[in-house]
Amino acid sequence: MTKQVFSTNFCGKTLQIETGELAKQANGSVLVRYDDTVILSTAVTGKEPKDVDFFPLTVTYEEKLYSVGKIPGGFLKREGRPSEHGTLTARMIDRPIRPLFPDGYRNEVQVVNTVLSVDQEATPEMAAMLGASLALCISDIPFNGPIAGVNVGLVDGEFVVNPGPEQMERSEINLEVAGTKDAINMVEADAKEVSEEVMLDALMFGHEKIKELIAFEEKIIEAVGKEKMEIPLFTIDEDLASEVADKAKARMVAAVSIPGKLERYAAIDDLMAEVTAEYENREYASEDEKKAVLKQVGIILHDLEKDEVRRLITEEKIRPDGRKIDEIRPLDAQVDLLPRVHGSALFTRGETQVLSVCTLGASGEHQKIDGLGLEDQKRFMHHYNFPPYCVGETGRMGSPGRREIGHGALGERALSQVLPSEEDFPYTIRVVSEVLESNGSSSQASICAGSMALMAAGVPISSPVAGIAMGLVKKGDDYTILTDIQGMEDHLGDMDFKVAGTKKGICALQMDIKIDGITKEILQEALAQAKVGRAQIMEVMLGAIEKPREELSPYAPKIYQMRIEPDQIRDVIGTGGKTINEIIEKADDVKIDIEQDGRVIIYHHDMESIMKAVKQIEKITRRAHVGEIYDAKVVRLEKYGAFVELFEGTDGLLHVSKIAHERVNNPADVLKIGDIVKVKVTDIDEKGRVNVSRKALLPRPKKEQPAKKEETETAKPQESQPNE
Incomplete structure (x- = not known):
């Protein structure tokens, strides 16, 4: 295959696709050039189907630090596990392409996006999404694409596509939206409390730009696309499906209608075990046949459960737990559960329960980021933990998985807006959300609990944030939107649309769907329904804590801010940090952060320790100013004057003419070393030398006053004489 190049202009930037030269052994590969951003996207499928009951798709986003001219840190000096941003980007690419593979496709598919070069003005994430779509579409892998995605900002009242860092700083919206030419199928956003109408307009604006990219993709696919391979899809024996349905349908309807999660799942499990046992005890020609039948029976029963739940919702408007379509589960909110932490809150919604804890730290405890963007640290972190016990199971404990990272990031995007x-408030802020029970919408419960924990900790947030998850069950053109979905509705429904915001507007969005896409009307209705639900949740939260505490927890570090001149920073730090380390040691191990602009922030649990450090820094950085008065100590005498110590480290010259009103021939006649004299700063020269006066603070001798008056009277006639 020879190299082919396709180019277009997209929103003022050159977009170029190259294929046929790199990674030719992959089923499909493209090189995406978006100005100076370069992404290699590849797609490969396994030759044989996997013996699994799900589609084994893996999407990765490989961040190479050489793409921005960096060498990785650490001992090994090479890239290791994916960064948090890399994980989130991989999830963002996975979500819009996953629904577009054929049902029953069980061959493993791996999509790898490698970042080779980054232009900060040309977003690599959206280029990678385009590359992933094209790599699949031009390959022989069955895929019902193409899709594309764009980043939408709102700058000075105008929507902007793929804004650069400077524009994004001023943007009210950071929206990542993907879809096909017909519908939107992925949304990820944070926003500065914008209205539902503005957010909907942004989504539609983004979709119009997506259509432009897809038109470009279609030309490339037509030119170089391979014929799709014929791969046998996993199918269910219709006679077996009918037989199993006859045995289980009536009991399944009753089981899925049990309100309690554990009781409902237990009834479903019992039914599945009973039906499976019946088929397990039959005679088969071979062990492979038995295994295949039992596998199909399990899938048939799961599909039966899904069909009955969806039928009850769409036809009878009945949900598994008996709620109305727009009804929220019972709510409860509490604060101050933990005595020694800085702030804590518990939020419960039905059988979903989250404990959030807020911790405040010094600004030096910001998270360091060694990534491809311009940002190298962040002050706010939201970490989400989902232990197996929260769903009544055993399982792996340890570092967070992709899902936990994604849910934590969504909460972080929502809460950071307020x-x-x-x-x-110069603190580093960390909120940890522990999911104690889960039956759906735990990420949104973590936003509610996190918001209350911030207020309990005394963080002056502008407004509390509430989150809710909306669901969708679609059958043909008919659809039903669900408020506050539980786990079964998420698993068996078509959409998980998370909306977080304040009373004023939306702070964050995330949408995952299992169908090809959804329309503007569905989005509009879901946003409106979510707004009503958020308001109801907010009332319960405000009942637990109405506003941020005015005082921090006694266990939170206290803070003192002061300013020094930027050129004094080196004096405070000292050679090799000697001076600042001495200050920290003498002040009971305070934490001191010094910014480049001269702002000094001191942290400690004890204010007395902070003030010890303040006094030491003031001694080092204190400077005299014209007009200030000091009780100065005479430290040296010269014929022309006396040197006096104004304060530690700063002397001033008291010239002989400034000692007294009467003539002084020798300073030693009036002063001696060790005397304390009151002086006023009269001048500071360019080199920082200070001149002071004692005479300026002494009353004038009375005998001088008449003479001065006589002089003035004598001078007046001279000034008034005509100039002849």
Whole structure:
């Protein structure tokens, strides 16, 4: 296959696709050039289907630090496990392409996006999504694409596609949206409390730009696309499906209608075990045949469960737990559960329960980021933990998985919109959300609990944030939107649409779907229904804590801010950090952060220790100013004057003419070393030398006053004489 190049102009930037030269052994590969951003996207499928009951798709987003001219840190000096941003980007690419593979496809598919070069003005994430779609579409892998995605900002009241870092700083929206030419199928967003109408307009604006990219993709697919391979899909024996349905349908209808999660799942499990046992005891020609039949029976029973839940919702408007379509589960909110932490809150919604804890730290405890973007640290972190006991199971404990990272990031995006500026509240803030029970919408419960924990900790957030998950069950053109979906509705439904916001507007969105896409009407209705639900949840939260505490926890570090001149920073730090380490040691191990602009922030649990450090820094950085008055100590005498110590480290010259009103021939006649004299700063020269006066603070001798008056009277006639 020879190299082919396709180019277009997309929103003022050159978009170029190359294929036929790199990674030719992959089923499909493209090189995407978006200005100076370069992404290699490849797609490969396994030759044989896997013996699994799900589609084994893996999407990766490989961040290479050489793409931005960096060498990785650490001992090994090479890239290791994916960064948090890399994981989130891989999930974002996975979500819109996963629904577009054929049902029953069990061959493993791996899509790898490698970032080779990054232009900060040309977003690599959206280029990678385009590359993933094209790599699949031009390959022989069955795939019902193409899809594309764009990043939408709202800058000065205008929507902007793929904004650069400077524009994004000013943007009210950071929206990542993907879809086919007919519908949207992935949304990820954070926003500065924008209205539902503005967010919907942004989604539709983004979809119009997506259509432009897909039109470009279709030309490439037509030119170089391979014929799709014929792969046998996993299918169910219709006679077996009918037989199993006859045995289990009536009991399945009753089981899925049990309100309690554990009781409902127990009834379903019992039914499945009973039906499976019946088929397990039959005679088969071979062990392979038995295994195949039992596998199909399990899938048939699961599909029967799915069909009955969906039928009850769409036809009878009945949900598994008996709620109405727009009804929220019972709510409860509490704060201050833990005595020694900085802030804690518990939020319960039905059988979903989350405990969030807020911890405040010094600004030096910001998270360091060694990534491809311009940001190298962040002050706010939201970490989400989903232990196996929260769903009544045993399982792996340890580092967070992709799902936990994604849910934590969604909460972080929502809560960061209401945080105070670092100048007003110079703390590092960490919120940890522990899921104690889960039956759906735990990520949104973590936003509610996290918001209350921030307020309980005394973080002056502008407004509390509430989150809710909306669901969808679609059958043909008919659809039903569900408020506050539980686990079964998420698993068996068509959409999980998470909406978080304040009373004023939306702070974050995330949408995953299992169908090809959804329309503007569905989005509009879901956003409106979510707004009503958020308001109801907010009332319960405000009942637990109405506003942020005015005082921090006694266990939170206290803080003191002061300013020094930037050129004094080196004096405070000292050679090799000697001076600042001495200050920290003498002040009971306070934490000191010094910004480049001269802002000094001191943290400690004890204010007395903080003030010890403040006094030491003031001694080092204190400077005299014209007009200030000091009780100065005479430290040296010269014929022309006396040197006096204004304060530690700063002397001033008291010239002989400034000692007294009467003539002084020798300073030693009036002063001696060790004397304390009151002086006023009269001048500071360019080199920082200070001149002071004692005379300026002494009353004038009375005998001088008449003479001065006589002089003035004598001078007046001279000034008034005509100039002849």
